[in-house]
Amino acid sequence: MKKNLLNHLCVIAIILLAGCSSNSNSRTQKSVVNKAPQQLVSPPVEQKLKQPENIDEQVTAINSCRNALDSLKQINSGRAQKYNESFNSLVNAASQYNSVRAQISDTTRQTVDSMYQFKTLKLCSDINQALMDSLVASGEKAIR
Template identity: 30%
Template sequence: MKQLQKTRGYRQPLLACLIISNALLMAGCVSESPVTSLVTPAAEPTPVVVETPPPPPEPTPISRCQSDLAALQTVSPRVYAVRKANFDSLLGNASFYSGVRGDVNALTKNTLDALYKYKTNQLCAQIGQDLLNGLIRKMESVK
């Protein structure tokens, strides 16, 4: 019986120790205050915005015409001289008209604006056609 009491004597403190340690472990899992994490939540990824440069502005009809005229000088100098004189005359008349445009009535403005646009388109079409014909002649001469 003394043996049983000795064994029982060790069991009770051991059992009490296990209960207390289990309670302490469980108490460590429950917190009275909210747990603050040391890790901050990942922020929403910022979308990568790739800015593309704006496209170059479309060349104006008059600037395209000037480019064709410059190319025509190399391709066909004789035709270039005639078209250059026509082009300079058209620009000179347009410059004169722009000086008095503010003094004329709306009907005259509309008529002359349309005439200037027509003449410009006509001359530029002739220059473009001359350039194309000159380039074709140069290419056909290649054997």
């Protein structure tokens, strides 16, 4: 079970990493017309986008998310169950997408990669927030 989960996490990390790096150099800037007619001024060279995190950092982030979910199970099992279903659903959908990813157009791939990157970051943020809220609530009950 753990090995299968790790494989799915690696798939998500690869998709996220690919989403960050695909066609970042495809944008070009147009020349700007100066006030003098027929005189064109070239803009500065395109600024480089931040380099994507490496695959180890992506896997570490996803493992951290999974660990937060495991911790939430110990503190608030009801909320953890909801997030666990979402997490597993996202991993399964990412695995399915990865099986056809190479066959789709660059534009579609960039769009869907970005969607998975957003969904993963959002879900992990929600899990961490739920864990923090549950820990604070637990601490407040103990102090009363």
